[in-house]
Amino acid sequence: MLRADAQDNRDRVLDAARALFAERGLGVTMREIARRAGVGPATLYRRFPTRQALVDEAFADELRACERIVEDGCSDPDPWRGFRTVVEELTVLNSRNRGFVDAFMSANPHADAFVAHRAALLRRLVALGVRAQAVDGLRRDYELDDLLLVLMAGRGLASAPSQDRTAAARRFATLAVDALRASDTNAPLPRGASLSTYVLSSAGI
Amino acid sequence: MLRADAQDNRDRVLDAARALFAERGLGVTMREIARRAGVGPATLYRRFPTRQALVDEAFADELRACERIVEDGCSDPDPWRGFRTVVEELTVLNSRNRGFVDAFMSANPHADAFVAHRAALLRRLVALGVRAQAVDGLRRDYELDDLLLVLMAGRGLASAPSQDRTAAARRFATLAVDALRASDTNAPLPRGASLSTYVLSSAGI
DNA sequence: ACGTTAGTGGACGCACCCGTCCACTTGGTC
DNA sequence: GACCAAGTGGACGGGTGCGTCCACTAACGT
CATH class of the missing domain: 1.10.357.10 (Tetracycline Repressor, domain 2)
Structure with a gap:
């Protein structure tokens, strides 16, 4: 079970990823997704160790x-x-x-x-x-x-x-x-x- | 009039650019074109100051x-x-x-x-x-x-x-x-x- | 209320590309 | 053969993305 704030961040990352993937394709950088979600890179990587993991989940x-x-x-x-x-x-x-x-x-x-x-x-x-x-x-x-x-x-x-x-x-x-x-x-x-x-x-x- | 070796290099750069653009699209880096042509970056930039100049000529x-x-x-x-x-x-x-x-x-x-x-x-x-x-x-x-x-x-x-x-x-x-x-x-x-x-x-x- | 620990943001080292500069090389000319 | 300017490769500083590490923060269980 994820801590409440962690769950929240995870959701925000997924939302950001979905939005950016949809409008600009798979080329967007991990950094950019993190920025849009309002979290640091470490948070992103902790939840989704690879770009593919994020893609899989986002889609x-x-x-x-x-x-x-x-x-x-x-x-x-x-x-x-x-x-x-x-x-x-x-x-x-x-x-x-x-x-x-x-x-x-x-x-x-x-x-x-x-x-x-x-x-x-x-x-x-x-x-x-x-x-x-x-x-x-x-x-x-x-x-x-x-x-x-x-x-x-x-x-x-x-x-x-x-x-x-x-x-x-x-x-x-x-x-x-x-x-x-x-x-x-x-x-x-x-x-x-x-x-x-x-x-x-x-x-x- | 271009010096003979310069003309030669110019041709090689164009060939490399054409090949790379054709097979990988416009995303290839200037460096990569230069490497493939066997010249340094300076040579490439001297002949084609901008990427667009190279694209125009190559196509x-x-x-x-x-x-x-x-x-x-x-x-x-x-x-x-x-x-x-x-x-x-x-x-x-x-x-x-x-x-x-x-x-x-x-x-x-x-x-x-x-x-x-x-x-x-x-x-x-x-x-x-x-x-x-x-x-x-x-x-x-x-x-x-x-x-x-x-x-x-x-x-x-x-x-x-x-x-x-x-x-x-x-x-x-x-x-x-x-x-x-x-x-x-x-x-x-x-x-x-x-x-x-x-x-x-x-x-x- | 408070300690524990998962969770976090920012900083780090690495790699790459960019466009420019400079000291050396070399083709063309006399 | 010797001169000289055009031509060259490699190095440089600046920028960006990568994946990781670490010291701090704050959520949760008691």
């Missing part, structure tokens, strides 16, 4: 939100609608939080808490994709890489001015869905994505 | 390539085909060079050589877009922002393993083109992009 909520989005999408009786919802929601989530996609995508094998979650999430997304293809919603030549690209692109949105970031994210998601929709005007996709093998080589998919 | 070729792509696209008698080509070629260009999009997008008003070129390029892209819409190739609700998003997304490709980066870029570009193609299955795009006003507020478009 735990986001990760849960992310899992919930995927879960909801997967349990939609119409898999194509579920897929579209997932794309849209994840894009909005990303656009709000600059650090989260970074943390999620660059998760380091054996180094942090994201790896296992990521593997599980992506496995479910693959399954959802297959089902969405089966009902002729999602284009036949879709692969997981294409979704990853869309999510990575969403990162760019997080540097837009904050006022209408969500609106921009929804617009972008709509575009992405149109790109992935099965249609007889679709140009055939050339082979050649490799992002997922790169991102997932560690995750055992 | 001059890329910038020309970029302009040529847009020019070719604009002079295509079929504007929609021209537009598609531009998307594809620019995406490939981006995927090859991690630093270029950064330099191009984050160009600082009054601070570097990219601003004027950027404004001119984007103006031409706007015009091409309008023409591509007129022939029912490009979707009606397209805006410049959508293209910028695609290009930003392409940056993500530059961190993929290098072997098939180009293939991945072409695949992604094909997806993007499908997203932007006019079709009766297009979902209506919600309003709300704002990237271009953000990127271009300084460029006088």
